[in-house]
Amino acid sequence: MRLNDEERAMLAGEQGEPRRWAISHQVGVGEFFDAADLVPVSQAHIMADTESLGEAGIGFLETLSGAPEAQRRVRVPTLTDPRGLDFSVYKRLGQSEAMAVLEARAIAALKAFGVLMTDTCINYQTIMPAVRGDHVAYGDTGVVIYSNSVFGARSNFEGGPSALAAGLTGRTPRYGYHLDKRRRATRRFRLGTGPRDLSEWGALGGIVGRACGSYWEVPLIEGIETVPGSDVLKHFGAALASYGSVALFHMPGITAEAATADAAIEATHIGRAEIDAFVAAYAQPGDKVDVVVFAAPQLSLVEMQEVADALGGRQVHPQTTLLVATSPEIKHAADRMGLTARMEAAGAVVAAGICFYQSYAGELAAANGWRRLLTNSAKLVNIIGGYGYKPSLASLERCIEAAVAGKMV
Amino acid sequence: MPILLHCHPGVGPEVTGEALVARDNFSARYDLDRKAGIFSRPSHALAGHSYNGRILVLDQAKGGVATAWMLHEMKARNIVPLALIFNRVNPILAQGAAFGNVTMVDRFDGDVTALFRTGDRLRIDPAAGTVEILNRDSA
Numbered sequence: 001m002r003l004n005d006e007e008r009a010m011l012a013g014e015q016g017e018p019r020r021w022a023i024s025h026q027v028g029v030g031e032f033f034d035a036a037d038l039v040p041v042s043q044a045h046i047m048a049d050t051e052s053l054g055e056a057g058i059g060f061l062e063t064l065s066g067a068p069e070a071q072r073r074v075r076v077p078t079l080t081d082p083r084g085l086d087f088s089v090y091k092r093l094g095q096s097e098a099m100a101v102l103e104a105r106a107i108a109a110l111k112a113f114g115v116l117m118t119d120t121c122i123n124y125q126t127i128m129p130a131v132r133g134d135h136v137a138y139g140d141t142g143v144v145i146y147s148n149s150v151f152g153a154r155s156n157f158e159g160g161p162s163a164l165a166a167g168l169t170g171r172t173p174r175y176g177y178h179l180d181k182r183r184r185a186t187r188r189f190r191l192g193t194g195p196r197d198l199s200e201w202g203a204l205g206g207i208v209g210r211a212c213g214s215y216w217e218v219p220l221i222e223g224i225e226t227v228p229g230s231d232v233l234k235h236f237g238a239a240l241a242s243y244g245s246v247a248l249f250h251m252p253g254i255t256a257e258a259a260t261a262d263a264a265i266e267a268t269h270i271g272r273a274e275i276d277a278f279v280a281a282y283a284q285p286g287d288k289v290d291v292v293v294f295a296a297p298q299l300s301l302v303e304m305q306e307v308a309d310a311l312g313g314r315q316v317h318p319q320t321t322l323l324v325a326t327s328p329e330i331k332h333a334a335d336r337m338g339l340t341a342r343m344e345a346a347g348a349v350v351a352a353g354i355c356f357y358q359s360y361a362g363e364l365a366a367a368n369g370w371r372r373l374l375t376n377s378a379k380l381v382n383i384i385g386g387y388g389y390k391p392s393l394a395s396l397e398r399c400i401e402a403a404v405a406g407k408m409v
Numbered sequence: 410m411p412i413l414l415h416c417h418p419g420v421g422p423e424v425t426g427e428a429l430v431a432r433d434n435f436s437a438r439y440d441l442d443r444k445a446g447i448f449s450r451p452s453h454a455l456a457g458h459s460y461n462g463r464i465l466v467l468d469q470a471k472g473g474v475a476t477a478w479m480l481h482e483m484k485a486r487n488i489v490p491l492a493l494i495f496n497r498v499n500p501i502l503a504q505g506a507a508f509g510n511v512t513m514v515d516r517f518d519g520d521v522t523a524l525f526r527t528g529d530r531l532r533i534d535p536a537a538g539t540v541e542i543l544n545r546d547s548a
Contacts (some may be wrong), residue, residue, distance in 0.1 A: 023547035025504075025507060025508060026419060028507040029500070029503055029504050031418070031508050032417075032418070032419065032503045032507065033500070033503065047474045047475065047477070047478075048478070049475070051475075052438065052475035052478040052479050052482070053478050053482065054478070054479075054481075054482030054485065054486075055482075055485070056481055056484075056485030056486070057478045057481060057482055060481070073477055081474075139471065139474050140474060141474060156500045157474055157499060157500050157501050158474070158500070158504070158505040159474045159475075159476065159477020159478065159501045159505055159508075160474065160475075160477050160478045161477055161478065161481075161504060161508040162477060162504040162508075163504075175500075176500060199496045213434075213469065214469055214497065214499075215469075215470070215497075215498075215499035215500070216497065226521070242473070245469065245470060245471050245499050358475070360465070382439075383438070383439045383473065385439075385450055385451065385452065386438070386439040386440055386441070386449050388449075
């Protein structure tokens with residue numbers, strides 16, 4: 001890889017151990033992907049929940065953040081993805097004191113780097129959206145795919161260590177979606193039906209994702225008759241990234257790039273039957289619902305209002321937990337506007353700064369006896385099975401009706 | 410002569426060990442019980458199999474950025490695959506293997522899930538970009 005004088009100085013350790021580690025990691029990853037050089041980034045976004053960090057990862061952060069302040073401060077605004085635990089609700093959810101101790105240690109280490117503790121996977125709705133051509137180093141696959149596709153930003157999936165490295169050096173290796181040649185559509189899909197709600201848009205993302213099945217595929221979706229809103233594209237993109245490891249999609253006339261489809265690529269039809277079959281595949285035997293989850297991605301203020309309105313003053317069934325996860329910014333807004341109070345009065349747990357699946361989901365299942373899970377997030381039904389849950393996908397309204405009844409209705 | 414296969418230069422140290430092969434994908438967060446060291450996602454082709462100390466040979470890396478931290482954490486507890494071989498990885502796995510110093514290679518001529526068989530004894534040299542199948546003869 002080609003390095004300039006400053007980058008070589010970092011690599012030689014002249015700017016301290018954190019930047020030496022960071023650029024050395026970046027050169028290793030960059031060479032693996034044949035990157036020619038490093039590209040400056042305007043923001044970084046770190047996935048660093050304690051479940052995935054573990055003691056080893058927290059120890060790593062603590063050691064690195066022990067360097068003198070001038071050596072450890074990040075050089076570009078660096079945000080955090082959702083955390084493992086919300087200190088205001090963890091006891092109610094049955095999370096342990098040991099988890100809270102790990103969380104506090106990780107937060108202290110990240111703050112020492114000058115990281116902004118945004119604890120969100122919807123920073124593109126709430127903090128600072130990227131702009132077209134903006135090179136960024138985002139963690140969280142949902143943030144990357146939304147920013148790349150809707151805004152025309154340029155990011156690869158940056159795991160926690162790589163996003164921290166990007167914050168420390170202000171750069172990232174120039175490979176993958178930083179390059180023009182990678183951003184052209186490689187697959188084409190034609191939509192023959194309109195998804196009816198967020199869960200079905202997520203199902204569509206899941207169908208396209210399964211068909212692509214690779215980080216290096218770029219799907220283009222035609223036949224969308226009305227412009228989807230931000231929450232729709234959020235759920236669609238998050239599911240597409242989750243099922244397919246996909247980081248960029250195009251919708252001609254809607255997203256930032258690819259105004260037209262390449263006629264040489266044959267289109268795959270997706271209709272009502274495909275969406276219905278996708279949802280039906282998650283149907284589970286038995287009526288009882290243990291936990292209803294609205295998360296993955298965290299809820300926008302608009303979704304918070306939709307949940308509060310759908311509850312309509314009714315009580316969540318005593319044998320069922322209703323969990324709502326949003327970002328700290330949206331939680332503050334929802335508090336101020338009375339939405340949190342309405343949901344909590346119904347018996348819901350409203351958590352901020354977590355996203356459920358990054359919050360020791362396996363331990364939560366064991367502590368609360370949860371198995372049957374209902375959600376409107378296709379991303380969540382895809383990923384939560386490995387933690388021992390039996391997940392099903394339904395619209396927000398059906399999820400709320402089930403939470404109130406304690407069973408599928 | 411053992412069979413010698415070439416790939417793109419990878420990351421991590423040179424290792425020798427036994428292959429566990431499946432035509433499926435990989436995510437450390439969603440497919441594994443990392444405490445027990447087994448594949449836990451019921452729909453995974455290797456569900457119930459132990460991965461500890463094995464060379465995993467799988468098709469692709471799936472979504473989920475957590476794997477970038479998790480290989481490092483798994484290695485610290487010593488319940489970790491010896492190495493990873495894929496047809497094509499995503500950045501997360503490359504970053505995670507580089508961070509955790511876990512051996513990983515990809516980009517072969519041909520499908521790795523057909524080139525390698527469960528039980529094969531493999532020597533991986535990531536710097537050179539080569540994998541030898543020690544128990545099979547090239548002749």
